[in-house]
Amino acid sequence: MIPKQNFAPRVLGWFDQHGRKHLPWQQNKTPYRVWISEIMLQQTQVTTVIPYYERFMESFPDVYALAKAPQDEVLSHWSGLGYYARARNMHKAAQKLVDDWQGEFPMTQEGVCELPGIGRSTAAAILSISRNESLAILDGNVKRVLARYHAVPTWPGERKTEAAMWELAEHYMPDDRCGEYTQAMMDLGATLCTRSKPRCGECPLQEDCVGLATGVPTDFPKSKPKKAAKPVKTTQMLVLLADDQVLLEKRPATGIWGGLWSLPEVAQDEDIIQAAEQRLQVSVQDVISLSSFRHTFSHYHLDIVPSELWVTASTTIQEQGKYQWFSRAQALALGLPAPVRTILETHQSMRQLI
DNA sequence: AAACCGGGGAT
DNA sequence: ATCCCAGGTTT
Numbered sequence: 001m002i003p004k005q006n007f008a009p010r011v012l013g014w015f016d017q018h019g020r021k022h023l024p025w026q027q028n029k030t031p032y033r034v035w036i037s038e039i040m041l042q043q044t045q046v047t048t049v050i051p052y053y054e055r056f057m058e059s060f061p062d063v064y065a066l067a068k069a070p071q072d073e074v075l076s077h078w079s080g081l082g083y084y085a086r087a088r089n090m091h092k093a094a095q096k097l098v099d100d101w102q103g104e105f106p107m108t109q110e111g112v113c114e115l116p117g118i119g120r121s122t123a124a125a126i127l128s129i130s131r132n133e134s135l136a137i138l139d140g141n142v143k144r145v146l147a148r149y150h151a152v153p154t155w156p157g158e159r160k161t162e163a164a165m166w167e168l169a170e171h172y173m174p175d176d177r178c179g180e181y182t183q184a185m186m187d188l189g190a191t192l193c194t195r196s197k198p199r200c201g202e203c204p205l206q207e208d209c210v211g212l213a214t215g216v217p218t219d220f221p222k223s224k225p226k227k228a229a230k231p232v233k234t235t236q237m238l239v240l241l242a243d244d245q246v247l248l249e250k251r252p253a254t255g256i257w258g259g260l261w262s263l264p265e266v267a268q269d270e271d272i273i274q275a276a277e278q279r280l281q282v283s284v285q286d287v288i289s290l291s292s293f294r295h296t297f298s299h300y301h302l303d304i305v306p307s308e309l310w311v312t313a314s315t316t317i318q319e320q321g322k323y324q325w326f327s328r329a330q331a332l333a334l335g336l337p338a339p340v341r342t343i344l345e346t347h348q349s350m351r352q353l354i
Numbered sequence: 355a356a357a358c359c360g361g362g363g364a365t
Numbered sequence: 366a367t368c369c370c371a372g373g374t375t376t
Contacts, residue, residue, distance in 0.1 A: 089362090140358070
């Protein structure tokens with residue numbers, strides 16, 4: 001059992017002296033007002049949120065006003081905050097509160113979690129701040145404070161680590177002054193125990209913060225392990241040959257190889273003859289497997305499985321714009337993705353062997 | 355350009 | 366039940 005070490009009293013003492021207590025949503029702390037502030041603060045800094053929050057409350061002073069407002073009006077009040085899905089969820093949640101809960105927030109955390117856009121942490125924030133319930137939050141700020149205080153050795157994105165951190169959060173949650181404690185933890189993380197340059201000298205937890213004792217508190221929380229192994233994707237590329245010409249496909253302007261001419265691709269598990277005959281409108285006479293190879297991007301490996309298809313072009317697919325037949329010389333003069341160029345050059349030597 | 359972020363959606 | 370992503374900002 002981890003001792004409590006006066007954790008909450010120290011955090012609350014610091015809050016009494018240094019915490020922010022006059023923000024708009026810290027007055028008249030109804031569940032509704034706290035909820036709106038929490039959603040806005042999930043995505044945006046305090047100073048930006050304040051004017052949005054005040055305009056929002058003026059137009060939608062309670063859950064009934066929000067529920068009956070047209071979605072467009074809600075979104076226009078959100079305009080500039082981004083993450084519009086959260087505003088839409090909020091609007092839906094307001095309607096649910098009115099329809100199913102007589103406009104009141106449910107009495108339990110589980111009940112509050114049923115509302116769209118509200119999960120365990122946000123529900124705990126709403127209920128602890130507005131009703132002084134002893135429910136712990138675990139947002140990014142609290143994660144950072146706890147990860148440092150205990151020098152948590154693993155990445156909080158891991159399920160086990162996250163579960164352990166929820167236990168810590170609950171362990172330190174006091175039975176009194178719950179709402180203030182929630183506020184205090186968020187403030188501590190936001191103002192002192194920041195991601196870089198934490199001001200440990202001013203922290204109420206400095207004497208027994210294990211992260212600080214290591215000498216490098218910013219080593220915590222441990223960051224997401226760098227993918228040593230880049231993910232591997234596989235694709236099949238088709239070298240369609242008809243009358244000494246090869247079929248290329250113009251890539252969409254955006255995304256990988258945007259705007260370049262490339263070989264037609266077929267999904268890893270797809271039958272290439274079927275795919276070619278259906279999608280490329282050719283009749284396949286012969287198939288030759290070429291050697292597979294790996295092309296590596298900054299963020300993944302692409303295993304390419306090329307095949308040479310000897311075909312007769314039955315219809316006029318070349319008129320569709322996206323596809324075009326080229327002589328090998330023409331093709332090699334185009335902007336081609338490096339692996340495609342490799343295939344076409346290799347193919348030339350293959351051809352001489354046949 | 356990479357990390358971060360709570361919740362939702364997909365698997 | 367678990368993993369991964371959308372949609373942004375911050376470092």
